[in-house]
Amino acid sequence: MxxxxxxxxxxxxxxxxxxxxxxxxxxxxHSGIGTIPPRExxxxxxxxxxxxxxxxxxxxxxxxxxxxxxxxxxxRAQCIVxxxxxxxxxxxxxxxxxxxxxxxxxxxxxxxxxxxxxET
Numbered sequence: 001m002x003x004x005x006x007x008x009x010x011x012x013x014x015x016x017x018x019x020x021x022x023x024x025x026x027x028x029x030h031s032g033i034g035t036i037p038p039r040e041x042x043x044x045x046x047x048x049x050x051x052x053x054x055x056x057x058x059x060x061x062x063x064x065x066x067x068x069x070x071x072x073x074x075x076r077a078q079c080i081v082x083x084x085x086x087x088x089x090x091x092x093x094x095x096x097x098x099x100x101x102x103x104x105x106x107x108x109x110x111x112x113x114x115x116x117x118x119e120t
Contacts (some may be wrong), residue, residue, distance in 0.1 A: 041105045058090070062093070
């Protein structure tokens, strides 16, 4: 049940993100990152965000990663969710972002999350 709730929440977040990206005429300008599309944000951009926004962005990226992996391996997806939200995942993600400031943040988070658990 917990896994289903997590996946439903991740889908909801993805739906909201998709809706925001779909409107090319939107005049949304973030005070810290401007109009950079989410897929092009670098680790350094995320690290410059205020703590609350940084945490929300990373939570969403980890959830989206788990959702993507769940299509092939539900056990691994659950492991990623448990690792990030119940163990030291946040610390390791922060270290990975700081280690790779010029890499795309979503790729860093995907790689760090994906490598945590063995394929089930």
